[in-house]
Amino acid sequence: MNIVFLALDTLRADHLGCYGYHKNTTPHIDQLAKRGVLFRSMIAENNVTQSSFVTMLTGRNPVAHGVVNMKPQKISPKLTTMSQILKRNGYRTAAVDNNHRCTGTVNNWFKRGYDDYLDPGEKRKIHFLATAEDVNRLAFQWLKQHRQEKFFLFLHYWDPHFPYIPPQPWNRRYTHNIKAQVSGRDLKTVMREPLYSWFQKWSKGVNNPEYVRGLYDGEISYLDYHIGQLLEQLKELNLLDNTLIVLVGDHGESLGEHHIYFDHHGLYDATVHVPFIMVAPGVLPENKRVDGLCQHADILPTVLHVAGIQYAPPRQLDGKSLVPLIRGKLAHIRPFVTSCEANWQLKRSIRTPKWKLIKSLEQDVYGNPKFELYHLERDADEQHNVAAKRQQVVSRLNRLLEQSVKQLRSKYKAVDPLSKGQKTKLHPLTVAEEEKVKKRLSDLGY
Known part of the structure; x- marks a missing residue:
């Protein structure tokens, strides 16, 4: 069995048709989902690229690998990646990817285990300006050369990442009746x-959030088209x-x-x-x-399970195979599940099927309290913080959250990576508020 891994950067689940979106942004991905298994509750352990990819490629939690933001850092060579495991098991391995420079500093850890590592953004000024067309061009060439081999092909698509600059006609698909600039609106x-x-820098005077959201959907639609092109290429081969x-x-x-x-x-x-979808005809x-909660760390053991590859004892991974969920045995x-962030803010969260607790580890610049509690069954959009009314739930979930971190630190004899603080702090005031302060100081002669 060959393996093609499609990593779609900055793609929220609720903007795909197969996850309930009301716009027809993803017809090809929707059809793909019908051919396989869609996981309704894939929750990322972290909210930035570098951390998420290390987790999904190693099956390890961020507490284990220590990557929680976009700071350039050395990643332990002791961490075994999916590509290394598959290569040892007879796969020809390739990536069309540029994670090795996602922080602005080259980190060849991301190239480990690949026979071929192709950078789709090599000729682009910034790595994340690589387009789905750039990725597919290299992928198609590689597939034609290696179609007779058992292969693992990892493809990293950046299109939904800001800046949202989809080409024609996708740039107007969801913005054609929306003004880019509206009077009385200032994002400051x-x-x-x-x-x-x-x-x-990238938006050229656009100040209408609805227009920008339309561009984001345009990027998703553009990406979906090229996912369709990839699937067609696999079929032709x-x-x-x-x-x-x-x-x-x-x-x-x-x-x-x-x-x-x-x-x-x-x-x-x-x-x-x-979003998380797996398709393997006949398997x-x-x-x-699938409704059960899952995380990025579960992807590695699940892929190996489906491919019939024996690997490490469970203790060496934080993820678990999702095959029992797929088969209906569990x-x-x-x-x-838990998540953390340390790029712009310093927070942790814990989520059950019913509740989500978000815990701020420092003062929140948006004015949110230390604890936010959301009743997900009644408040899926997380609009009503009920922490003050449900303090027992807050205490129970906070205790579980702290125990989870403590257990992982003990397992790996690791320092809490969030103890190092976040990469960059957001300004506590909005741009408009800062301008008012500066004007007031200027009026006073400062």
């Missing part, structure tokens, strides 16, 4: 530095029926929810609930939906 009143300057396809998002994107605009910080579902059931493989 809701955005903070340094994110606001980054947004302005007679590879589709003998290939395990894995499709997953590394993290989502906030589009204004909870006052977070066009970035992936915060541990709300917009940022940590991601996995078709049109199957309804859940764990009672809760």
Whole structure:
């Protein structure tokens, strides 16, 4: 069985048709989901690219590998990756990817285990400007050369990542009746530095959030088209029926929810609930939906299980095979999942099927309290913090969260990676508030 791994950057689950989105953004991915297994509750352990990829490729929690933000850092060579395991088991391994420079500093850890590592953004000014067309061009060439071998092909698509600049006709598909600029609207009143300057650099005066959301959907639609092209290429090469396809998002994107605009910080579902689909004709059931909670660390043991590869004892991985969920032998493989962040904010969260608790480890710049508790069954959009009313639930979940971190630290004899603080602090005031302060000081002669 061949393996094609589709890693879709910055793709939140609720903007795909197969996850209930009301817009027809993803017809090809939706059809793919009908051919296999869709996991409804894949929750990322972290909300930035570097951390998420280390977790999904090693089956280890961020406490184990220590990567929790986008700081350039050395990643332990003792961590064994999916590509290394598959190569040892007779696979020809290749990646069309540029994670090795996702922090701005080259880190060849991400190249380990690949016979061929192809950078789709090599000719682009910034790595994440590589397009799905760039990825597919290299992927198609490689597939034609190695179609007769048993292979593992890892493809990293960046398109939904900011800046949202889909080409024609996708740039107008969801914005054609929306104005890019509207009077009386200024994103300075809701955005903070340094994110606001980054947004302005690419957005050329756009100030209507609804227009920007339309561009995000356009990027998803553009990506979906090229996923369709990839599937068609696999079919033409007679590879589709003998290939395990894995499709997953590394993290989502906030589009204004909870006052977070066009970035992936915060541990709300917009940022940590991601799509996860597996298709293996004749091996996995078709049109199957799995409700049980799962995380990125579960992907490695699940892929190995489906491929029939024996690996390490469970203690060497934090993830668990999801095959028992797929087969209906279990309804859940764990009672809760946890997430963390340390890029722009310092937070942890714990989620059960019913509740989510978000715990801020320092003062929240958006004015949120230390604890946020959401009743997910009644409040799926996480709009009503009931922490003050349900203090017993807060105490119980906080205790479970602390115990989970303590157990992982003990297992790996590790320092809590969040104890090192976050990569960059957001300004406590919005841009508009800062301008008012500066004007007031200027008027006073400062």
